[in-house]
Amino acid sequence: MEKTLKELADYLGGEVIGDENIKIKGVMTIDEAREGYITFVSNIKYLKKIEETAASAILVSPGIAAKGKNLLVTKNPYLAFAKVVDLMMNPEKVYPRTLDSSASVSDSAQIGSNVTAYPFVFIGENVKVADNVVLYPGVYVGDDCQIGKDTIIHPNTVLHKGTVVGERVVIHSNTVIGCSGYGYAPDGKTYYKIPQVGITVIEDDVDIGANTTINRGVLGETRIKRGTKIDSEVMIAHNVEIGEDTLITSQVGIAGSVEIGNNVILAGGAGVAGHIKVGDNVQVGGWSGVIKDLPSGGTFLGTPAIEIERMRKIKDTIKDLQKKVKQLEERLGPDQK
């Protein structure tokens, strides 16, 4: 399905600099792109590659010039790239839209229209599955779960009893949602398990990666709010609440009863200790350990995580000490002893 550069510009609401009739077959990365393809720059450090690419056109932001190149200018070239890939290279998957005879579906489950359950899916008692849901092979849906329409759950993922999943949610493979959390009361001899009788709620438009674990509430709930995106190999403990449109990247760990705001970014491998509050629009650097509440809007780094400006100060403190000691030594001159 070829498109002219003009057709793509119209689709994206962008502007062409160069030959608007050139034919585009698809999208390729800037290193691999050949004639007939459009490309883009994913990272500012590769900007100079625009000059060298063999691509027939390049998605760029306003103000970028490249002599002799065909440019498609939009305010948000990364978004434009995503939309062109979806348009030209991402055919919609056709699902069977039936319950396979090798799936195990309880009689009390309420299943909507056009639901796909692949072989070896297990659906427990009193489960509600809305229209167009896709359950891949080996998915386990415990008793009393609810799954909203257009949601896709990838192979071997487990939803424990009572989990509520919204609409247009995507959960990747081998992930565990609504697992009984980790809580033990010492009883003088050994540990008594704190019963975990709450649930987990995943709101609309949330994505969750592979091999991630999200526990249910002890009482009440663990809640992931609308539009939040969680990566793979992440751990989220009981009674955590994560706001809207927040990004939780891979290998992040969030301990019990943490509250995280809206539009937060936790970079890979960061951790948050129990009962901490993280405000809106906070950014936490990779491999940082948060052990104090973080106010809205700051950028924090290190373990314990501190504001990025204060981190620079610690390095400066040592450099400053070195300089001052050298000055003192010079002023005293060589030791006469």
Next chain:
Amino acid sequence: MEKTLKELADYLGGEVIGDENIKIKGVMTIDEAREGYITFVSNIKYLKKIEETAASAILVSPGIAAKGKNLLVTKNPYLAFAKVVDLMMNPEKVYPRTLDSSASVSDSAQIGSNVTAYPFVFIGENVKVADNVVLYPGVYVGDDCQIGKDTIIHPNTVLHKGTVVGERVVIHSNTVIGCSGYGYAPDGKTYYKIPQVGITVIEDDVDIGANTTINRGVLGETRIKRGTKIDSEVMIAHNVEIGEDTLITSQVGIAGSVEIGNNVILAGGAGVAGHIKVGDNVQVGGWSGVIKDLPSGGTFLGTPAIEIERMRKIKDTIKDLQKKVKQLEERLGPDQK
């Protein structure tokens, strides 16, 4: 199932301050509790919330006073909370207690009484499963495994060949026990895989979280001792031995041939390098990296993990240097050059 506060006090061995005839319907968190519910304080920093809660009663330790509130005083309110939730809100799950026709059970397996095998369970050759064991959908039990009575294994968990699991063990979803470990001998050109012919032993009353991996011994065994509780997304390598009643929280990583004592706590994200010994009653802080043997009884923090007192000293060293340099500068007065 309502109870009076007096009935709860008798059940727990506690004492009522206030109205012992008040009816309790269940347990709620201190923020959400309404009339008719009992609550508790999970964290010392919420203690002042006792005054504001709408709960009909509060579980407290001796010595806590709250005018006009009904208190149920026990030595261990956290344990009391767990017991009341179990009593009032945690109905025992009723299992089918049969082998589902969609489970695959080898002819040579010995299966006890009242065992539940849900659909898509696989049980290999010469496996022994004791009475009342529950195997959820998708559980894989490799050849020669043994599972003790009253043990519950959650969906899609994998027990590899020869794994021995004790009684009353709980293993959560998508966890892998007895996996072949990571060992390679360089042979001059590439790597030769060290064969892993040992097993994994999980003793009685151990809990293991979701998405956790525990490797088997190279020779001999990996052993998790009685009463130890392991959280989710944890990695335990070959030939590790973990003592009794030890707490291993989420995302902890333990390298090969490590020995960990009894009553140890490893906080979230901590790691222990290969061949290290950690004594009894040690506590290791979150995200710490242990690279030296740790004697019994201390608290350790940081990477490399050092005693918490020494960590404070490093910060003090820099502050002390700043102070001394300032004093020296003052004594020398302004530089005349």
Next chain:
Amino acid sequence: MEKTLKELADYLGGEVIGDENIKIKGVMTIDEAREGYITFVSNIKYLKKIEETAASAILVSPGIAAKGKNLLVTKNPYLAFAKVVDLMMNPEKVYPRTLDSSASVSDSAQIGSNVTAYPFVFIGENVKVADNVVLYPGVYVGDDCQIGKDTIIHPNTVLHKGTVVGERVVIHSNTVIGCSGYGYAPDGKTYYKIPQVGITVIEDDVDIGANTTINRGVLGETRIKRGTKIDSEVMIAHNVEIGEDTLITSQVGIAGSVEIGNNVILAGGAGVAGHIKVGDNVQVGGWSGVIKDLPSGGTFLGTPAIEIERMRKIKDTIKDLQKKVKQLEERLGPDQK
């Protein structure tokens, strides 16, 4: 199957010091070894145990002497140990070499000779599976995947659409390969998912541990090259390229578009930020965070990861400051104020 020490020496290309006719039944660790067994020293810190072991023989490197002990001397005792275990204690597993009737195999799949598909295996459209492949229970093979001969995939592992796996690859349980990666473009209101239309390629002789996640390319591919060994609980993001014979140990996290060279070692819990290049023969210490390109051949440690020599310098800087300040104080004498 007993062997004489001479037979083992001939098999390994080694030399006997002591009684070459002594009979060996198997291999045991140095602490547990009894008469009739051969042992070895896994770690230099246990070298003195050679004197105390009850083993009938010990695998050692040239130059190690132990009076009255039977020694089998080879250049690489660790490799020799592995080969003796394989010879004497690691019977080859006998597979059914058939497709179980409880497996779900699409009509369009091309299945080679002697392939084993255990119950509850799912094989999608247009999959190609070469000779002697073993797919354990619950394995999911998405549409268009290719699996090379003699490859073994352990229970409940998921290969997503289009994944290409080489020959003699081993993938452990509950691992996810070719998962859609984590990429979102902010669109002014919320996030637009970057479509992930690439694939993952696992070359020959790669091993991958349990509960590991490897994403596919956004465009193009994620590629793990020949002979590389990846441990458990590892996260590898989209478009990563890992060289040959590289060791990625447990809980390592590698962000998008990272390039890692040949013969690299990333120790447990290390992380690499996006778009970083790591040269050949680099070693990165445990729990280190790599945020700058690393040239070939160095050893790096800490977060941000720096050369091990520079790390020592920071500690030395503080010690040096303490020493100089003390000297300055002594030269000025007691403060008279």
